[in-house]
Every structure is written in structure tokens, then in C-alpha cells.
Amino acid sequence: MTMTGVIVVTGATGDIGRTTRAQLEADGYRTVGIDLAGDESEGLFRADLAEPRAVSEVFATIAAENGRLFGLVNCAGVYEALDAATTTLPDFERIWRGNVVTAWLASQSFAEYAQDGARIVNLASISGQHGSLDVAYGAAKGGVLALTKSLALHLAPRIRVNAVAPGVVDGSMASRIPGDRLESYRSSNLLKRLGRPEEIAHMISPLFGLAGAWTTGAVIEINGGIA
Structure with missing residues (x-):
């Protein structure tokens, strides 16, 4: 069940965003990306997704070029491995804006x-479900979970809204986690390893097909199993 219409992927130059775009394209969907980073090219738009005017303008441009949109994957996010004891209010607000405000404005x-029948998939995190030593990030990803369920209520029945909640995924984000903490994440899941970006992409893509046709407000976990 492949519907027509473009799928927009935010955070499109990050590990999961880039891999998700590639998987969606392989599965027969047309995609465009939005990110702060990277050179503008065919299919990639630069915009600050925490700024309402920039978001409004970039989506208007994408819709003008592509018509009615079928999907949105909110991969844009911020992680800084902050120590809770020294996290300032500006730190907290920056992490919140980078994870929750971006997803809200894009949605x-x-x-x-x-x-009609469009889909939104938000990239949440195990940190939002079970907490994190990086309190600002855990709180923000908890906000993404609540946003997902609230948007599902608000946008039904026209648009389905779901979240995929990964554990720690190998890549640029994991490289910022202190070594002892990273090792604890690796050893505490049942499969004893970090996730891979392509595994997350393979979980996201089916939600734009028949698997997502009667699914909304759901949080799908992919974390190697909670020990």
C-alpha cells in the first residue's frame, strides 16, 4: 500500500534522518528533507525548525512544488549529554525547543x-519513556511522546500520528555520551548492543503503508529489549 504524495523528513542530514529518507525512497516514496545543516540541493531545504516563520515558509514552498503532502517524519532533535546538576534554564529551553517545539511547528x-490519510511519525526515545541522566533531554523526549498522543487526538481521523522510540543508536549522538554511560546502555539491553540507524528506518517506513493505516497515537519501541 504505497500512497502518492511526498514525505517530508526533518533532521534529514542526521544519521537516522538520512537513513530514513533512503529507506523511504527504496520503498517507493518520494521524499524531501529539511535541516539546518548541509548544502541546499534538490530535495533538501535549509530551515530553522524552531522558528515559526521559517517553518511556515519552508512547508509552503514544499507544498507549492509537490502538491498535497502524504507524510512527515520528525527526526530533528538536539542532544548534548548535559549533566543535570549544571544544566541551566537556557540549556533546558534550548533542548526543549530543539526536540518538542520543532516537532510541533513542523506538524x-x-x-x-x-x-486525507496522511501520516506523521515522531522520533521519540527510550529516554522519554524511562528517564535519562540528561534530564533536559529525557523531559523533552517525554514531551514528544505527549505531543504524539495529543496530535493523534487533534488530527483524527484525517491524519495518523505515531512515534518510534529507539534506544541508543550508534552514530553521532552516541559519540557524545560519556563512555561509562554508553557502556551501561549497551550492556543493559537484552541484545547487548546499540541500535543501528537502518534498523530505526526499517521501523519507520512501514508506518506509511498498510501497517499505519489503522494505527494512531501509538508508541513503537525499538531498543534491544529492556533488561
Whole structure:
């Protein structure tokens, strides 16, 4: 069940965003990306997704070029491995804006141009479900989970909204986690390893097909098993 219409992937130059775009394209979908990083090229737009005007403008441009939109994957996010004891209010607000505000603004603009039956998938985290020593990040990802369920209520029945909640995934984010903490994450899941970006992408893509047709407000865990 492959519907027509473009899928927008935010955080498109990050490990999971880049891999998700590639998987969606392999599965027959058309995609465009949005990110602060990277050179603008065909299919990639640069925008600050925490700024309402920038979000509104980039989605208007994408819709003008592609018509009604089918999907949105909110991969944009911020992780800084902050120590809770020294996290300042500006730190907390920056992490919140980078994870929750970006997803909210992108979803709000996407809904304006979405076709009936469209899908939103938010990238949440095990940190939002079970807490994190990086309190700001854990709180923000908890906000993404609540945003997912609230958007599912708000946008039904026209748009389905779900979240994928990974454990720690090998890549640039994991490289910022202190070594002892990273090792504890690796050893505490049942499969005794970190996830891979392509595994997350393979979990996201089916939600744009039949697997997501009667699914909304769900949080899908992919974390190697909780020990």
C-alpha cells in the first residue's frame, strides 16, 4: 500500500534522518528533507525548525512544488549529554525547543498541506519513556511522546500520528555520551548492543503503508529489549 504524495523528513542530514529518507525512497516514496545543516540541493531545504516563520515558509514552498503532502517524519532533535546538576534554564529551553517545539511547528504546518490519510511519525526515545541522566533531554523526549498522543487526538481521523522510540543508536549522538554511560546502555539491553540507524528506518517506513493505516497515537519501541 504505497500512497502518492511526498514525505517530508526533518533532521534529514542526521544519521537516522538520512537513513530514513533512503529507506523511504527504496520503498517507493518520494521524499524531501529539511535541516539546518548541509548544502541546499534538490530535495533538501535549509530551515530553522524552531522558528515559526521559517517553518511556515519552508512547508509552503514544499507544498507549492509537490502538491498535497502524504507524510512527515520528525527526526530533528538536539542532544548534548548535559549533566543535570549544571544544566541551566537556557540549556533546558534550548533542548526543549530543539526536540518538542520543532516537532510541533513542523506538524502544525504539515497538517495545513496534508492530504486525507496522511501520516506523521515522531522520533521519540527510550529516554522519554524511562528517564535519562540528561534530564533536559529525557523531559523533552517525554514531551514528544505527549505531543504524539495529543496530535493523534487533534488530527483524527484525517491524519495518523505515531512515534518510534529507539534506544541508543550508534552514530553521532552516541559519540557524545560519556563512555561509562554508553557502556551501561549497551550492556543493559537484552541484545547487548546499540541500535543501528537502518534498523530505526526499517521501523519507520512501514508506518506509511498498510501497517499505519489503522494505527494512531501509538508508541513503537525499538531498543534491544529492556533488561
